[in-house]
Amino acid sequence: MYNKRWAAIILLSAILGVPSVVAQPVEVVIIRISDDSPDSSDEGAVLFLEEIWIDGQWQDIEPIIEGGVREDGVLKAKGTDAILLTYHIRNGFQPTEATPSFKDIEKIEFELIMANDYRVEVGSNIQINRLGDAVFLPVFQAEHNITDGSNQSFLRFEYGLPLIAELMFATLSIAPRIATPNGDGIYDQVYIYFSLSGAVEVEREVWIYSLDGRRVRRLGGGREGDSSYIWSWSGRDDANRLCPPGLYVCRIRLKTQFGEQQISRTIGLAY
Structure with a gap:
C-alpha cells in the first residue's frame, strides 16, 4: 500500500455526467494514460500505482494492461505510446452486502499515482460511437512538461456516464x-443553429416553450449537412398565432444509444 503522505494530494471529482436514461450498466472501463507532449523527446507519463473502488469498497480487480514500458517497477508511456488499463467490472466485481451485483453499482472510483508529463482519459463499454469504437474523455492533465518526478501526484476520480453533448461535441x-416579428423584414425571425462532430447516431426534437413550461411550437426539418442543422422561428405557435412578447426557451431533445439529454437556450420576443 502506498504512503499518501509523500504524494501530492489532488482530489478531483471528475464526474462526467449522467444522461437521463441509461441503456445498460457499466461492464468495462478503460483508462488511457499517455504522454501529454508526444512530440517531445523528454520523459513522458509515469504510472506508479492504480486501484479501483466500487461503492466505497476496495475491489481486487486487476486491469488488463496494454502498452507502455515497465522500468524499475513503474509503467512509462513516452511519445505516441499509451498505456491502456482495461477493467472488466462484470467479471471481476466481488459482491458485497450493499452491492450484490455489478448491475447494482452506483459509484466507481479510481485512484492513480502519476508523475511527469501525463494525460489521463477514460472510456467504457457504453462510451462508444456508432462504429463501436471507444470514445475517450479527458480526466487529468499534468501542468508543464515535468521530467524529474517532482510532480508525483495522487489522483482520484469518479467515473460516470458522459454527457451526450460531450460525446458529440454538440453546439x-x-x-x-x-x-421582432413586426413585418419590417428586420429580425422577423430567429435562426437556431445546431452542430455536432462526434460519430454518434442522434435523433432530434426541437421545441419552443414558454417560461411556464407550456409547449408553444415544434420545429421540423432543419437538416443542412451531415452534421449541422438550422431551424427558424418567427414567433408563432403551432396554430400560427403570434405569441405574446417575452422570453421563450428553445429546447433540443437529443436521443442516442446513451440515453436522452436536453440542450436549451432562451429567445426573446419583442414588437
Whole structure:
C-alpha cells in the first residue's frame, strides 16, 4: 500500500455526467494514460500505482494492461505510446452486502499515482460511437512538461456516464437572440443553429416553450449537412398565432444509444 503522505494530494471529482436514461450498466472501463507532449523527446507519463473502488469498497480487480514500458517497477508511456488499463467490472466485481451485483453499482472510483508529463482519459463499454469504437474523455492533465518526478501526484476520480453533448461535441447557438416579428423584414425571425462532430447516431426534437413550461411550437426539418442543422422561428405557435412578447426557451431533445439529454437556450420576443 502506498504512503499518501509523500504524494501530492489532488482530489478531483471528475464526474462526467449522467444522461437521463441509461441503456445498460457499466461492464468495462478503460483508462488511457499517455504522454501529454508526444512530440517531445523528454520523459513522458509515469504510472506508479492504480486501484479501483466500487461503492466505497476496495475491489481486487486487476486491469488488463496494454502498452507502455515497465522500468524499475513503474509503467512509462513516452511519445505516441499509451498505456491502456482495461477493467472488466462484470467479471471481476466481488459482491458485497450493499452491492450484490455489478448491475447494482452506483459509484466507481479510481485512484492513480502519476508523475511527469501525463494525460489521463477514460472510456467504457457504453462510451462508444456508432462504429463501436471507444470514445475517450479527458480526466487529468499534468501542468508543464515535468521530467524529474517532482510532480508525483495522487489522483482520484469518479467515473460516470458522459454527457451526450460531450460525446458529440454538440453546439447550439441562436441569432439574433431577440426576434421582432413586426413585418419590417428586420429580425422577423430567429435562426437556431445546431452542430455536432462526434460519430454518434442522434435523433432530434426541437421545441419552443414558454417560461411556464407550456409547449408553444415544434420545429421540423432543419437538416443542412451531415452534421449541422438550422431551424427558424418567427414567433408563432403551432396554430400560427403570434405569441405574446417575452422570453421563450428553445429546447433540443437529443436521443442516442446513451440515453436522452436536453440542450436549451432562451429567445426573446419583442414588437
